[in-house]
Amino acid sequence: MNAQELIESGNLELYVAGSLSAEEAKEVEDAIEQHPEVKEQVELIEDSVITLAEAVSPPLSALIWSQIVENINRVRSISERKPSTNWGAITGWAAAILALAGIFWMLKEKNDLQDRVRYTTTQNAVLEEKANKAESQLAEAEDVLDIVRSKEYNTYTLPGNQAVAPQSFAKVYLNKKDKIAYIDAKGLPEPPRGKVYQVWSLTMQPLTPTSVGLLDSYAESDTKLFRVDMGAVAATEAFGITLEPEGGSETPTMDQLYTLGKVTP
């Protein structure tokens, strides 16, 4: 169809009315592109229709347009409104979170402090105990010093028995007048379980051992200094220390003689 044929076909009128098939409409569109007279005809047909339709129109209220504008702006403002940042709410939440964090921090601090106080209290008790112990040890040491320094006491060293314990030794501080002796057993090995050192006072002619005491609670003693009462012993020429079963023995077990030493008269 050339331009003139198309104009006379009646398709332009149907094109404006919107009742052409897509195919026929395409043909008209192509013709409009190429032929100004086709376009002009379409515009004239459209103008006729518009004028007719306008003639039929009742008066148009201005309110209609204002409502259309209101509507599209409302839709627009809803759809385009960026999610506004509610600083008030954010600040509120932030404050609440901070406050909570603060409370938790303070609780933790309090617990830590309580723990520390508890620890310190324990520590104090331990220290106090240590101090007490140190004090008593000091007193004990002073006592020992007094003994050692005193002219009432004579010091004797009991060398180790070469056959049993060559490295061992013991010291005896003996007060002959008051019949008191202190045995310094630091040079003896710790007795095995179930055994105990027993101190013997000996007279030589004939050899007579007399038990003067057990060095029990050897492990617990810090100074390893043991007081021995010699009141029951008539005379002492030598001291011997043997390892005996717990509770001690009637007579010394000679093959467990650790130290032996003479005492000068």
Next chain:
Amino acid sequence: MKQPDELILAMQDGDEKAFSKLYTMYSEAMFGIIYSIVLDEGDAEEVMQDVFIKIWDNSQSYNVKKGRFFTWILNIARNTAIDKTRPKAYKNSKKNLSTTNFVDILATSDNLNKKTNAIGIKKYLAALKPACIKIIDFLIFKGYTQKDAAKEIDIPLGTLKTRNRKCMQDLKTIVLG
């Protein structure tokens, strides 16, 4: 009238002023079409709002290179108006539309549109053949397909097309001089 492609493109870009100008250019014609279908001013106003909101919202679906803008909005106006007149079950049928046509409206209207010299048109439309009134009413105002219009008027499709052309030429002479 040349199609205001620049305004249409601006509206498609969201330019409300361009939309406003397009409304001024086409609103009366659309209102006439709508009114001829719903035959009630209040309903026509409601439909009118819906139509132009649809035009704004769906402006992207119109392509200035394909079809007339007028034809595009004419379709929206007719379909929205027809939807308004029908119970939902019949929505997709264009049949059973009121037989009241544009000439009847012009004949009974008291407050004719001054802007478009409706009085003069009213006088001359009487000269329009009754067959033409039917054809124009069906094809332009009611949006019938050619097939439906031909069936309704009881003429062959080809005859409808040539008769419509003649009627439109007569109309052109009446309304544009």
